[in-house]
Amino acid sequence: MAAEQYFQSIAEEIFSDILGQLGARRTRLLPLVVRFESGEWFVELLALAEDGPRYSPRVEIGPLPERGTLPRDKQVDILHTVPGNSPLRRYNLEWCYSDPIEMRHAYKRVRDEVFKPFALAVLLDRKRLNGLVASRSQEVQRQWEEEVAAHNDAVYRKKAQAVIAKKDFKSFLEQMRKIPEERQTKAERARVRFVEKQLRK
DSSP states (O other): OOGGGTHHHHHHHHHHHHHHHTTOEEEEEETTEEEEEOSSEEEEEEOOGGGTTSBOOEEEEEESSOOSSSHHHHOEEGGGGSOTTOGGGGHHHHSOBSSHHHHHHHHHHIIIIIIIIIIHHHHTOHHHHHHHHHHHHHHHHHHHHHHHHHHHHHHHHHHHHHHHTTTOHHHHHHHHTTSOGGGSOHHHHHHHHHHHHHHHO
């Protein structure tokens, strides 16, 4: 059964009481998104269609007014409110659901084992909430930059290997110099020095 058929009603059932007691009201209701807002923060429960038929429970929090334009600048999954060494950090990978009964069980666990003991304190502390969203956004940005750099380095290495096989030393150096020295291996740095000596002869 697709989550669109039951997600809204169960998400509201599990979270509306606790969030209502905190002064939040439901402001968005989509097939796979239920959002609650107070004057200073929001809580969003969501499912990703591409996760089906085994959906991951997802609960995200963020400050109001919203920050930035990208989702990572606005909100953070509550798993990041849990201490780093806790197995609860994997809640959205391990408590998956594929029907209403499983969803109800998963979201009750999320509410009682993650949201109440960890996320709630962050949600109600504006400074902590802003800090967590900002630091997580920076971490995601760093990870993205590292992935792009690793991809580009792999392209430059492949080109460098192709031209060195043809003894095109100049082109080899051009490609290798596109990779910052700190990301080159010890063997690559040695080869660059060797090729530089060959070109100086």
